[in-house]
Amino acid sequence: MGSIFNLQQVVNGLQLGSIYALIALGYTMVYGIVRLINFAHGDFYMIGAYTAYGAFFLFNAVLGGSGLPMAAVALVLAMLASGLVALLTNRLAYRPLRYKPKLSSLITAIGVSMLIEYLFSALPFIGPSFRAFPEILPSVPIKLGQNATISTHALIDIGVAAVLMIGLTILVRHTTLGKAMRAVSQDKDAAKLMGIDVEKVIAWTFMIGGAFAGAAGLLAGMTYPRIFPFMGILPGLKAFIAAVLGGIGNIPGAVLGAYIMGVAETFATAYNSLLGEGIAFAILIVVLLVRPRGILGEKHADKI
Amino acid sequence: MKIPRTPWLLVVAAGFWAAVQLLRLVGFNDYYLFIANLSLVYVILAVSLNLINGIIGQFSLGHMGFAAVGAYVSGSITTLIFKLSPNVAAHYPGFVLALVAGGVAAALVGVAIGFPTLRLKGDYLAIVTLGFGEIIRTVFNNIDAVGGPRGLLGIPKFSTFTVILAFALITVAVIRNIAESAHGRNMIAIRENELAADLVGIDTTGYKVKAFALGAFFAGIGGGLYAHLLQIAHPTQFGFIYSVQVLIMVYAGGVGSLTGSVLAAFALTILTQLLKSGLSSLKSLTGLPIGGDWYMVLYALLLILIMLYRTEGLMGTREAKLMVIPEEDDK
Amino acid sequence: MSAVLKVTGMSHWFGGLKAVSNFNFEVPEGAIYGLIGPNGSGKTTTFNLITGIYKPTEGKIEFSGGDITGAKPYRIVRKGVARTFQNLRIFGSMSVLDNVRVARQYAPVSSFLASTLRLPSYKAEERARKAEAMNLLDVLHLSGRAKEQAKNLPYGELRRLEIARALATNPSLLLLDEPAAGMNPKEVQDLMALIARVRDEFKVTVFLIEHHMKFVMGLCERIKVLDFGETIAEGVPELVAKDPRVLEAYLGKKGGH
């Protein structure tokens, strides 16, 4: 079997990390702007997976089964659905609590998460049981040197994540919306005085974050082809931890944290399954104790 | 001569006990008794969580992790005793000791978790306690000696109505007496403004650890009673979602109001059972495909609606008369 | 007279900002000492350093002859340093009485067990706490409000409540951060008399921050002036008020009211 520290684990870790990165970005963007741990974010990922699943059966006849067109349609619909649910969640549940104590929003977020999960589980045409995710694109292994392979799925996961992240970087750095987002995350009141429609920026942030989680849901469905209504809980938590590790509120930090998390989890699981289950929380606790602001996060101090 | 104050809490508990005994004679069946028992277990869990989340104003999302420790520790002890000699009646003292042992174990875990995490605040603390709760559960899921993923089976049914009621009474009385004491005042000051509390000389960290330990202790007792009611301790009984259920009780009753927690524990336990049976009879009547998870959907909605429209819950921070200890000189 | 508080070479950095720079002074026992300076000059930070909220980057703080540099805030309070806050920090949902008696931490509190069981020792202690708190409320003209929820009090009374609470910690040094802020002239007059009375009655040394010049000049025996964290003047009020650097940095800008 050889050492567990081999190239194959790194490849697997990067693949997993790409999915975490897409989820973590939404967490970190929302946190950066409204200082809310959006507990329901993992569920947007689940919604993405189910939307892609539904899209496959809906468009099977038109698009002639699997293939790139199907994958593209599934991706777009998954992103759209998750983005819209995120938008709706923000409007109905979080916005009314914007200026209330932070914990009210957090508890509401827990409620929203529960609501989405159990609603999916309770709806007769979805149900609580596992479903096999269709093979939208075939997985072909490509040899990487002596004893490692990279599958086409891994390439897609890493590739799609990279493209979306580059897109996000351009959006944040070079567009009016991106500038407004940065302004709001720095100082909401000042942004308001500068004439920025803060609520609109927040809405866009939720929408983009949700869409990214939706994309992650599709990729996860293809890669680990089993979906169920509670599938978002653990990846959501781990992506959140990745965001904290990188420095919550910091976009490159979330990506960095996610890849560290992906690789760490892959290695830990290869070593021992209990360790694999616990590594994320171990990382969280260590980070919060040693460097609560995360790797790239800036130091904040409350003025007294 | 001073007339001793009426111990109203004891009177109410005794009245409740007597009422149930009477009702037992006229058709209060085992199912109803089970609901009463379950409600009382939730009273213990909710009131102990309220000490942490309400009185001292921290935020724990891992309360069921403590309950799990209590359940597994006490369950392991009693199954062992029971195997040695299956005479149930002879084992009540042992059962009580096992429960206390479970509580102490949970408190120790609470302290171990409290020290590193309690300097965190609000949402961070919530996530870390959630993480710890899940770690505790995962650990039990992986210990074969307590059944691993199958759970700890064959726990004797020692949790009778009287025992559960007695422990619920003790829990409520102790936490009330602490909340209404100088220590409780210190804790509330920490909730109200931690920095100011620090700067009037309150050892805020020490209090947080103590409150965590005490809350965990009673949660451990509650978990032990729960396991001896259902005769099983299973990792899934102590998942995050059940911690949220207890949290909902605390918020529905009003964070900071022990009275509220007691009322909400009863109301929501009964409501859950009503919803479950109501939904299933609706299902068999209409043939509609309404699965068992709808009641959780309603729970979630309830939580959201409370946060949106009535953050203070049923009671706010108010207490019923019998939960207030009057000061000596104001009659 | 001996110094209650002695600070030597204290500096504090917030990242790249030097909020307090080479702060040196001694506060003699029983004095009323003033700290003034424009907004952002490091006054509150100085209080935060003395009370242990921040640990100074450099320097030493001695209180009653003992080193308290970097000690935990609650320990410093129990040694006898109490303070009020520029932005009020009351325990809003607690009663006025509770706000004050919760601050009596210098005397030991019965164990959890004794408190839970309401043992006689606990009851005696509670009686003492209450009597002492009521007395303090009396001195600060708040006894009529004892049962009210603190958050319902008007601003001026809240400032006095913070002083009562600080005194309940049984301090020998009282730090007041802008105690007259937001008060009308009549209230300011009363407060001056009150602080002088408190100093005599409770045998405390007072170190206060205030913008209100009449207040500072009328009450303080000595004044220290900060600007951008640096001490620019120190001495008796009459001399400080004439110091050209002070006039420029502070009085000039503020219009000297």
Ligand SMILES: Nc1ncnc2c1ncn2[C@@H]1O[C@H](COP(=O)(O)OP(=O)(O)O)[C@@H](O)[C@H]1O
């Ligand atoms: N926690 C903090 N983090 C960063 N900078 C701070 C902090 N507290 C105060 N400052 C800065 O230190 C300087 C001094 O502040 P402060 O002591 O509050 O001034 P003053 O009380 O004299 O008005 C100001 O520039 C302020 O912005």
Ligand SMILES: [Mg+2]
């Ligand atoms: Mg200041």
